[in-house]
Amino acid sequence: MESERALSMASMLLLLSCLCAAVVGFPFRTPPDLDVTPRVTVLSSGLRRCKRFQSSAVNYSTLLLEADSERLYVGARGAVFALSASDISASSALTIEWEASIEQKRECKVKGKDDKTECFNHIRLLQRFNSSHLYMCGTHAFTPLCAYIDEKKFVMSSQPEEGKDRCPYRSTTGYTALIIDQQLYTASQYEFWNFPDIRRNSPAPTLKTEDAPTRWLNEADFVGSALVREGLGSSAGNDDTIYFFFTEKSQEQSTTYSHSRVARVARVCKGDRGGHLTLQKRWTSFLKSRLTCSLPEYDFHFNMLRSVFVMPGLTPRDTLFYGIFGLEWKNVKASAVCRFSLPEVQEAFQGPYMESQDSDWREYVGKIPNPRPGTCITDALRAKGINISTSLPDDVLDFVRRHPLMSKQVQPVDRRPLLFKRTTNYTHMAVNTVQGLDEQMYHVLYMGTDEGWLHKAVDIKGQLHIIEEIQLFKEPQPVNNLLLSTKQMSLYASSPSGVVQLPLSNCPRYTSCYDCIFARDPNCAWDGAECVDVMTEANRSTLIQDIQYGRMGCEKTQYNAVHRSRSVRVGDDILLQCELSSNLATPLWTLNGTEVQGYDLNSGFRIGTDGLLIIEAQQDQSGLYTCHAVENNIKVAVVTYNVTISIDLPPPPPVETTHSILTMLPAPTEGPSSENSSSEGPQPPLLLLSPRNMEAIYLSLITVLGTLCVVLAVVLVYVGFCLRVGRRGKYSLRAAAAVHPSSKRSRKQHRNSAHMEVKTISSHCNGFCNGVSKRQNASIQDEGFLHIVPGEGHASPNKDALPPAPPLPPALHFSSPECDFPNGLSATLPSVLRRMNGNSYVLLRQSDSENTSPLCYPFAEELNKILEKRKHTLLLPRPDESSV
Numbered sequence: 001m002e003s004e005r006a007l008s009m010a011s012m013l014l015l016l017s018c019l020c021a022a023v024v025g026f027p028f029r030t031p032p033d034l035d036v037t038p039r040v041t042v043l044s045s046g047l048r049r050c051k052r053f054q055s056s057a058v059n060y061s062t063l064l065l066e067a068d069s070e071r072l073y074v075g076a077r078g079a080v081f082a083l084s085a086s087d088i089s090a091s092s093a094l095t096i097e098w099e100a101s102i103e104q105k106r107e108c109k110v111k112g113k114d115d116k117t118e119c120f121n122h123i124r125l126l127q128r129f130n131s132s133h134l135y136m137c138g139t140h141a142f143t144p145l146c147a148y149i150d151e152k153k154f155v156m157s158s159q160p161e162e163g164k165d166r167c168p169y170r171s172t173t174g175y176t177a178l179i180i181d182q183q184l185y186t187a188s189q190y191e192f193w194n195f196p197d198i199r200r201n202s203p204a205p206t207l208k209t210e211d212a213p214t215r216w217l218n219e220a221d222f223v224g225s226a227l228v229r230e231g232l233g234s235s236a237g238n239d240d241t242i243y244f245f246f247t248e249k250s251q252e253q254s255t256t257y258s259h260s261r262v263a264r265v266a267r268v269c270k271g272d273r274g275g276h277l278t279l280q281k282r283w284t285s286f287l288k289s290r291l292t293c294s295l296p297e298y299d300f301h302f303n304m305l306r307s308v309f310v311m312p313g314l315t316p317r318d319t320l321f322y323g324i325f326g327l328e329w330k331n332v333k334a335s336a337v338c339r340f341s342l343p344e345v346q347e348a349f350q351g352p353y354m355e356s357q358d359s360d361w362r363e364y365v366g367k368i369p370n371p372r373p374g375t376c377i378t379d380a381l382r383a384k385g386i387n388i389s390t391s392l393p394d395d396v397l398d399f400v401r402r403h404p405l406m407s408k409q410v411q412p413v414d415r416r417p418l419l420f421k422r423t424t425n426y427t428h429m430a431v432n433t434v435q436g437l438d439e440q441m442y443h444v445l446y447m448g449t450d451e452g453w454l455h456k457a458v459d460i461k462g463q464l465h466i467i468e469e470i471q472l473f474k475e476p477q478p479v480n481n482l483l484l485s486t487k488q489m490s491l492y493a494s495s496p497s498g499v500v501q502l503p504l505s506n507c508p509r510y511t512s513c514y515d516c517i518f519a520r521d522p523n524c525a526w527d528g529a530e531c532v533d534v535m536t537e538a539n540r541s542t543l544i545q546d547i548q549y550g551r552m553g554c555e556k557t558q559y560n561a562v563h564r565s566r567s568v569r570v571g572d573d574i575l576l577q578c579e580l581s582s583n584l585a586t587p588l589w590t591l592n593g594t595e596v597q598g599y600d601l602n603s604g605f606r607i608g609t610d611g612l613l614i615i616e617a618q619q620d621q622s623g624l625y626t627c628h629a630v631e632n633n634i635k636v637a638v639v640t641y642n643v644t645i646s647i648d649l650p651p652p653p654p655v656e657t658t659h660s661i662l663t664m665l666p667a668p669t670e671g672p673s674s675e676n677s678s679s680e681g682p683q684p685p686l687l688l689l690s691p692r693n694m695e696a697i698y699l700s701l702i703t704v705l706g707t708l709c710v711v712l713a714v715v716l717v718y719v720g721f722c723l724r725v726g727r728r729g730k731y732s733l734r735a736a737a738a739v740h741p742s743s744k745r746s747r748k749q750h751r752n753s754a755h756m757e758v759k760t761i762s763s764h765c766n767g768f769c770n771g772v773s774k775r776q777n778a779s780i781q782d783e784g785f786l787h788i789v790p791g792e793g794h795a796s797p798n799k800d801a802l803p804p805a806p807p808l809p810p811a812l813h814f815s816s817p818e819c820d821f822p823n824g825l826s827a828t829l830p831s832v833l834r835r836m837n838g839n840s841y842v843l844l845r846q847s848d849s850e851n852t853s854p855l856c857y858p859f860a861e862e863l864n865k866i867l868e869k870r871k872h873t874l875l876l877p878r879p880d881e882s883s884v
């Protein structure tokens with residue numbers, strides 16, 4: 001039968017999506033406890049108290065703000081701006097226009113460079129030089145230049161100078177620079193024929209890294225650098241040191257891992273003056289070590305260092321280095337956050353060296369010359385008459401030259417990543433310390449993504465809790481830079497399109513005591529009436545906060561749930577809406593005080609994330625329904641509905657079309673779904689129909705089934721398409737219209753249903769195979785899955801008022817190749833339908849049977865269900881039209 005074919009097609013299709021998820025998906029399992037779901041999702045449309053700066057310039061990258069300055073300096077493409085730090089949107093912005101001339105751009109193009117991206121002046125360096133001047137460097141259409149800025153007048157104070165040896169040629173080349181005591185330290189691969197290089201450009205002699213006989217850096221990609229004033233308060237008369245962070249080609253081969261690239265930390269001493277004969281104009285203090293950030297038990301090695309944030313401590317020894325790491329596979333989105341302590345980095349530099357023998361690196365076990373190679377000049381050395389690096393003995397320098405790599409790897413403080421996030425690429429981070437009401441210091445992490453989102457997280461005993469995810473920019477674009485100011489209590493983020501300033505916390509967002517407590521934001525506390533910023537409160541003794549557990553303190557507060565009433569007819573589908581603001585909450589429904597079992601099809605109830613669906617309502621289902629949000633094992637009532645279901649309710653006013661569409665007929669016995677579906681749901685009352693009506697209904701039923709079959713065929717073709725070309729939903733609709741072979745009349749009649757199904761399925765396809773941007777996926781979700789079923793004719797008169805679906809994590813689809821998940825928690829499902837966090841997942845899992853994966857089977861079930869619905873709903877509204 002046609003219907004059987006349709007079903008087998010549907011299952012084939014789902015099998016296909018499974019297969020493709022397995023092929024494209026992540027090749028291994030992932031530890032769930034480190035992949036934290038952000039508690040609250042804030043879309044850019046819902047962002048409050050945020051300020052923006054935009055101009056005709058693009059590619060905002062460098063940010064500079066100093067403690068006592070009221071200005072935020074921003075480097076972009078062809079311009080530098082001085083903005084008011086307290087309000088970057090204020091009209092007082094000053095600008096220095098600095099773009100390459102037309103002639104220079106033409107030359108750049110002649111050199112074969114991309115005149116859409118590279119033949120511009122991208123500002124790569126913008127830092128304070130001295131008390132009156134700033135210093136900046138730009139790529140200047142592939143001929144880098146640098147210039148001083150008179151800070152007061154905000155003008156270029158002199159003609160630009162040569163920048164080839166201190167600024168990369170491209171906007172995308174890894175680069176880091178520091179100006180310390182008017183000395184410029186830079187690290188980059190300046191142009192592709194150069195070897196990457198860490199250098200001090202002034203004062204003379206210029207120092208560099210060595211290339212022969214041992215190359216100190218191998219295709220290094222620099223992400224950050226930091227000065228640590230180790231000399232400060234040090235009894236040993238230590239020198240200050242400068243740390244550089246990068247990813248490079250791995251030299252050492254190991255039996256336990258085989259990776260082509262590794263993350264590194266290198267350091268040089270600030271007082272280094274190079275060697276006398278050996279290592280002349282080279283660092284005598286260069287040492288490097290590997291930074292590890294991995295989950296060995298899952299064979300995850302995060303080797304790509306993307307960004308570093310240096311967290312100063314009370315003393316230099318307390319310095320922490322926070323790093324964002326990625327996996328080596330470029331097409332796999334994933335991020336890990338690891339932090340390292342300065343003493344452990346120093347320990348690695350004090351440990352054994354590596355040595356190269358026949359291009360094989362192993363630990364050096366021979367004699368080490370004295371003084372220890374690679375150390376800074378200390379009082380101990382000065383006592384020996386070595387007060388400058390040029391006086392170091394030749395054997396020491398020769399040893400340094402050949403042994404730049406340390407054997408010991410630097411392990412993260414926590415011995416594992418703080419966070420491991422699938423489907424997200426973090427680009428930059430900033431960390432702040434906030435004292436909680438419990439007197440503890442908490443680290444609050446702000447992490448920008450490659451799609452323009454910001455994740456705010458708090459470190460609670462080595463475990464991150466993501467307080468919120470905020471959409472900074474409507475259009476997906478990478479966060480180029482993040483800068484945090486405790487003085488302004490602001491976070492600044494730059495991106496290709498602009499700069500945004502937002503407050504470090506937004507406590508009023510939490511409207512109830514529990515909401516405020518569950519957030520676990522160290523900046524926020526409940527004062528009895530509202531969620532307030534702890535910093536602004538004089539009297540902290542009455543404030544309630546529970547960062548450690550996110551549970552305690554609200555027991556005595558009164559919270560009134562919203563109350564509503566609904567009256568419907570028997571046989572209607574009713575959606576009782578209940579949107580939970582927290583992604584970590586699960587809904588729990590009670591009817592007259594007893595829990596509603598919504599996971600079982602036979603119960604007639606279905607619990608989704610946006611509400612409770614009563615399918616074909618019966619009179620005995622009347623009563624008081626309460627929706628609770630369960631979070632951290634605490635049940636909070638959100639909304640109550642007094643639902644009256646009666647047979648003789650007056651017909652609904654004609655405006656409420658949604659209602660009539662959702663009125664259903666009894667399922668015909670030979671329908672495809674009744675054979676197949678395990679559901680024996682409550683029998684709907686038989687409606688009285690004349691034989692003519694029945695005939696019309698059966699005729700139209702056949703038409704509809706035929707159409708559905710065609711639609712499924714089209715969908716199958718589309719899936720083929722989407723596997724091959726990776727196109728999106730829109731495409732499928734066009735395809736549907738084009739391939740549809742049936743008569744024009746029936747096509748017109750059934751276009752609506754066709755759209756629905758195609759979209760529903762295409763959302764799987766996109767979600768699993770291609771990866772859709774957050775926005776697209778969200779809209780598909782809106783139109784497809786979640787809103788087909790609901791019958792909310794009365795419930796929500798204003799459909800537009802529905803809050804937008806939260807973003808889905810971007811494109812990656814993790815799944816194990818077998819399409820099955822031992823703990824029943826599909827890694828794929830949440831990434832596609834994240835809003836269906838937990839609870840809906842259970843809903844979809846309703847008909848668990850062995851050998852069917854939660855990924856494949858429930859969707860088939862869901863699809864059947866929807867197809868069946870369509871069939872019914874098409875019948876009733878216009879029975880005459882659909883008869884042929």
Ligand SMILES: *[C@@H]1O[C@H](CO)[C@@H](O)[C@H](O)[C@H]1NC(C)=O
Nearest residue numbers: 058059077117171172496497
């Ligand atoms: C610069 O901005 C443009 C437009 O916003 C973007 O397409 C391009 O990728 C950006 N380039 C870099 C290097 O960020």
Ligand SMILES: *[C@@H]1O[C@H](CO)[C@@H](O)[C@H](O)[C@H]1NC(C)=O
Nearest residue numbers: 129130131132133134148157
């Ligand atoms: C800062 O440096 C600039 C550029 O070298 C120089 O012109 C200026 O006099 C310096 N300012 C101070 C206060 O030293």
Ligand SMILES: *[C@@H]1O[C@H](CO)[C@@H](O)[C@H](O)[C@H]1NC(C)=O
Nearest residue numbers: 382384385386387388389391
């Ligand atoms: C280093 O010490 C020698 C003698 O002990 C002295 O003559 C020289 O000036 C010192 N150099 C520096 C840079 O302090």
Ligand SMILES: *[C@@H]1O[C@H](CO)[C@@H](O)[C@H](O)[C@H]1NC(C)=O
Nearest residue numbers: 591592619620621622623624
């Ligand atoms: C719930 O309580 C109401 C009022 O007491 C009653 O009419 C209704 O039948 C009850 N519903 C159920 C399912 O017990």
